[in-house]
Amino acid sequence: MRIRRLGPVATLMAALWFSPGLHGQAQGGPRVPSSGPKGDQPFDPHDLSGPWIGERPRPGILNFGSFDQKIPEPPLTDWARQHLLYKSISHDALGGTHIPGWDRAGHVCYVTSEPCFSADPNGVPANDPDGEYPGKDCEPLSSPAVYDWPRNGEMELLFTRAGDRIFQLFEYHREWRTFWLNREHPKDLDPTYEGDSTAHWDRDTLVVDTIGYNGKTMVTVNVGHSKSDAFHLVERFRRVDHDHVVLDMTYYDPKAWGDKFWPGFRKYFMLAPKEDFQEFICSPREYQSYDKAVTIPEERAKSTKQVE
C-alpha cells in the first residue's frame, strides 16, 4: 500500500509558510546570501519555517549524527560515573578505546557500519547491538539526541509558530518541542523528556535555551551516559542563505561535568520544500519484530572476531 499524501497537513504547512507569524523582527528585510549556488535567492533570516532536511555529507562535514564532532567530552564527575553511565551503547563512540584494526587501510571511522571504538572514554562498551540508543524500545529521544537523525538527506524537521510559541517538529519518531518566545523558564519547573525551552532572536540567530529535562534520555547516540536532570542545552539556529540553516549547540550539565561544558556541536540543514513530512512512528511491535529477525541473532552470535 503506497503512502497517501497528508493533504490537510500539507495545506496547513503551506499556509504557515506564507504566514508572517513565524518571522521575528527582521532587520533590514530579505538579504541575498553570499555563498552556495542553490542558496542565492532572497530570504528572510528570521524565517525558519522550512521544512528542512539533514544535509548530505560534503567536503569538510559528515553531518552524520554526532560522528563528525571530534571535540573531547569534559571529564565526568564521580557522581556521574555512579549514576549516569550505560551498560553499553549500540553505536560507535566519539572516542575511547580503539578496536583492533581500526587504522587499517580503507577502514573509515565515524560511519555507522565501520566501528572505531570498542569502548567510549568512560569505558562504556560501544557497537553493542543490544546496547542503548536514542529511541530504543520507542522511548523518547529528546534533545540533543534527536538531532542525530536529521542527516544524510533524511529525517525532516520544520518550525511552525502559533502565537507566542514556535513548535519544532521532527519527522523521526514524531517528536516535537515548544520554544516559548515571551517568557522565562518557570521557577517551579516540572521535569519532562523534552524540557522547557525559551527562545529569543539575537539579531539573525534564534537562541533557544532548554532546561528541565527529566534525566531519562541519552545525550547523543555516541555518548555512553544519559543526561542528568541538570542538563542545559543552548541552541543557535542561523539561516545562512535561502536553502541552508546551521545549528550550533553547546551542552552544559553541572551534575555530569561540573563547571565545564561541551561546545562545538554543529548540524547542517537544507531546505526540502518538495519532500513529504513522512510518517515515522515508533511501533514497539515493529521494533520487536526487527529485533527478533536481526538484533537477537547477531547478539547470540557475538564473537571476538576482529574487524575485517
Next chain:
Amino acid sequence: MTATRSLKGTITSFDLANPHAQIGLDVKGDSGSVEHWTVESGPAIRAMKEAGWHSDSLKPGDEVTIFFHPSKRSVNVGVLIQVVFPDGRVLPLKTSGDKTQPNN
C-alpha cells in the same frame, strides 16, 4: 562494510517498517537444504522510498538475487545493497558513502 555477497532465493517476507526494512529470503543449497536469511536495509524508509521502494515491492514467492553486506558475526543476516529480479529489474538502495555497491 566492505564485504559483499549475493544470494539467489525466494522471498518469504518483506516488511517496509522501522527501524529498518527487513527482507526474508529462503535460499536452496546444492544439497536441497534451505537456509533462511534476513536482510535489512541500512537507511531508513525515506531513503528506500526515494530509491523507488514501496511496501509491495517484494512479495512472498518472488524469485530474486539479493546483493548485500553479510553480518560479521557469522549469522544469516545482512545489510541490503540491491535486489535484482530475473527480468533484470533492479531495486537499488542508494546510500551515501557506500563505495561497495555492485555494478548493475
